Amino acid sequence: MDIKTAYNDDNYTIHVGHNIYDTLIHDYTKDYKDVYYIIDEYVYELYETKFSQLNHVIKAPRGEAFKHINPVMNTIDSLLDLNIKRNSLIVVIGGGATGDAGALLSSIILRGVDYIHVPTTLLSHDSSVGGKTAINRPHGKNLVGTFYRPKAVIFDLNFLKTLDDEEILSGFGEVIKHAMLNDQITVENLMHQNRRCINIEQLEPFIITGIKTKLRYVTEDETESNVRKALNLGHTLGHALEYEYQLKHGHAVVLGLLFMLYVSNERLNKSFNLQKYVEYFKSVGYDVSYLNELNIPSLIERMSHDKKNNETEKIQFVLLEAFGTPKFDNICIDELTHYLKEFQEII
Amino acid sequence: MDIKTAYNDDNYTIHVGHNIYDTLIHDYTKDYKDVYYIIDEYVYELYETKFSQLNHVIKAPRGEAFKHINPVMNTIDSLLDLNIKRNSLIVVIGGGATGDAGALLSSIILRGVDYIHVPTTLLSHDSSVGGKTAINRPHGKNLVGTFYRPKAVIFDLNFLKTLDDEEILSGFGEVIKHAMLNDQITVENLMHQNRRCINIEQLEPFIITGIKTKLRYVTEDETESNVRKALNLGHTLGHALEYEYQLKHGHAVVLGLLFMLYVSNERLNKSFNLQKYVEYFKSVGYDVSYLNELNIPSLIERMSHDKKNNETEKIQFVLLEAFGTPKFDNICIDELTHYLKEFQEII
Numbered sequence A, B: 001m002d003i004k005t006a007y008n009d010d011n012y013t014i015h016v017g018h019n020i021y022d023t024l025i026h027d028y029t030k031d032y033k034d035v036y037y038i039i040d041e042y043v044y045e046l047y048e049t050k051f052s053q054l055n056h057v058i059k060a061p062r063g064e065a066f067k068h069i070n071p072v073m074n075t076i077d078s079l080l081d082l083n084i085k086r087n088s089l090i091v092v093i094g095g096g097a098t099g100d101a102g103a104l105l106s107s108i109i110l111r112g113v114d115y116i117h118v119p120t121t122l123l124s125h126d127s128s129v130g131g132k133t134a135i136n137r138p139h140g141k142n143l144v145g146t147f148y149r150p151k152a153v154i155f156d157l158n159f160l161k162t163l164d165d166e167e168i169l170s171g172f173g174e175v176i177k178h179a180m181l182n183d184q185i186t187v188e189n190l191m192h193q194n195r196r197c198i199n200i201e202q203l204e205p206f207i208i209t210g211i212k213t214k215l216r217y218v219t220e221d222e223t224e225s226n227v228r229k230a231l232n233l234g235h236t237l238g239h240a241l242e243y244e245y246q247l248k249h250g251h252a253v254v255l256g257l258l259f260m261l262y263v264s265n266e267r268l269n270k271s272f273n274l275q276k277y278v279e280y281f282k283s284v285g286y287d288v289s290y291l292n293e294l295n296i297p298s299l300i301e302r303m304s305h306d307k308k309n310n311e312t313e314k315i316q317f318v319l320l321e322a323f324g325t326p327k328f329d330n331i332c333i334d335e336l337t338h339y340l341k342e343f344q345e346i347i
Helices: A021-029 A041-046 A069-081 A096-108 A157-162 A165-182 A184-193 A204-220 A227-232 A235-245 A249-268 A274-284 A288-292 A296-304 A333-346 B021-029 B041-046 B069-081 B096-108 B157-162 B165-182 B184-193 B204-220 B227-232 B235-245 B249-268 B274-284 B288-292 B296-304 B333-346
Strands: A002-004 A013-017 A035-040 A057-060 A089-094 A114-119 A135-137 A140-144 A152-156 A314-322 A325-332 B002-004 B013-017 B035-040 B057-060 B089-094 B114-119 B135-137 B140-144 B152-156 B314-322 B325-332
Touching (some): A021 A114, A021 A152, A035 A041, A035 A096, A041 A057, A057 A069, A057 A096, A069 A096, A069 B069, A069 B135, A140 B069, A165 A184, A165 A204, A165 A227, A165 A249, A184 A204, A204 A227, A227 A235, A235 A249, A249 A325, A249 A333, A274 A288, A288 A333, A296 A314, A296 A333, A325 A333, B002 B204, B021 B089, B021 B114, B021 B152, B041 B057, B057 B069, B057 B096, B069 B096, B089 B096, B096 B114, B096 B135, B152 B157, B165 B184, B165 B204, B165 B249, B184 B204, B227 B235, B227 B314, B227 B325, B235 B249, B235 B296, B249 B274, B249 B288, B249 B314, B249 B325, B249 B333, B274 B288, B296 B314
Parallel strands (some): A013 A152, A089 A114, B013 B152, B035 B057, B035 B089, B114 B152
Antiparallel strands (some): A002 A013, B002 B013, B135 B140, B314 B325
16 A cells, blocks of 8 residues: 655655565666665565665664664765765665664765665554654663655565564554554454464554554654654653663553553543553563563653653653543653552552 | 845844844843753853853864764763753854854754854854754765754854954855855955955955855755755865865865866856966965865865765866856866866966
8 A cells, every 4th residue: 555645745655565665666766876775784684685686785783773873974984985976865674773773864964865765674664654763872762863754665564574573562562552542443453353462464454554643643743843742652651661671662662551551540530441451462472570660760860851851840741531532741750750659569 | 134034934034243142142042941052162262251151051172173973972962961852942152163063963952953053253154054064074074964944143243353364264265255156246346355354344244245145045945956056166176175185164165266267267268367366365365375286186086075966977066157157067087187287287
């Protein structure tokens, strides 16, 4: 399926499907004089027969290892060595981290060169949509970046076949988040179809729903001044957990979603069945035991650096009135400490 | 004088005048909860009584030393230490290099924080206009950057009083370039009023003409896909000379302008009086002797990395049909070598 963005200008297509890479990459690259490929080194190995035939390939450090300033600048220098021009094209092949860092460098090299993202993980169905680019700093994730739209996203689901269980679990975290931001029925269908194991063959409609859900928020508010922040659902604690315990992104988000449901119950007087979601998440393979012994002061410190915060003594959270109805809330650090303590008791 | 940009949106004002800083900075900062000042360490020393009263000051390495990735990332980390938020304001105080690097970091920290530039040098009348941000790489100048507009530029000409002769000469190079891109009369007036020394008191109208000239090109083509490239007049060889001989930017541009006039004579059959401009530039203090012994292969190598180039074996130059009428030309490396050899003989 082709999903077209609906900005005022500079729109692009997100192509989702099986076996679409070869034809589409040919179509997109043929009008550029020079094309440069930045490929996650692990993905390159997996598909070496396919990629070893390309000219101008730069292998990027695997996954999150690429999201640091040094590998980004090294890759920029490699592209300059290869004589990249402003009218060249960069094709970024890899998961979300590769996309984040590859898009960032595309946006700053020569003040911006066209790029296409070819996501290779389930997780990147999320990060490849919305034009955000990012690298990490010691203070936290994604603290440096730009807004920069690709010329296209080619999401060939065949790449998902080589994912290991951990990767699938990580990507599934964002699938769940998007379902929760869509509506109750999507959440229930998802839990029904992926009971006790994640069935990758059945995920395509949920991926498409996820991309469309995300685009709805992003198109309305590209630079995240208001509604786009809803996509941060589960991420405030999630990012802190990810850093604190070196978890995979989507895994951390799922744990953050549980806390979000708990806080929504407490502050908005909702009655999400927390235990049901805990059980479901455990059944498909997430380790929720991290939530039993939280280093609360360290997590609070990390959350206070979240770039979504606008007030110094408060931390911005996205809660849910209902699935599909996000609500923003600034929570004092004292209250948050209290919630975290209570939460780890009942989990 | 207030000069307003004329983009479709996100316009801002460039304020030019004497004694305007204090009032304007008060007006612009009062609506922000947090304001962070990035000040060139040398400028900070010169105006310590003024700046030592500010909160949240980060001193930046002096001039070009700031235009590298490490000091930029260090400054970003300092801002994160100070708990900068997306709705904060960054005020960048210093010359062109401070502005380039300060604007770059403003554009990438938390994916973009508002910033105001307070230029303190004559040279920065140029770089503070047009929304380009940049740092250098080993391959050349300004190879990494973004397009990012400030909320305002406050150009208080009182800061120019502490400039040394070298700085004034450097800034004057861009004043000359803008005069050449404006018209014959501006060039002649400039040469008339600044004969044998640069009279900083008389420069204000030329600075204003320079800013307006630049804005005319920039507004038409912000991301430099076509006409904006005219502002590169003198810069193709200029940047290469600047790197090769560690010259001040405007000084190198002036030498590049001489070569540009020579090549315009040769390729466009013009009759710019090269000797007259050589004599004038020498009389106001530029050292043109660098042009007598050029390391041509190295300069060619540097020019071939210029990010304006779109063709691999050719180097894009801006020439002049007449003052105010730029013309683009792609010159083969062989021809360019020939021109450089001939040029250094006659200079």
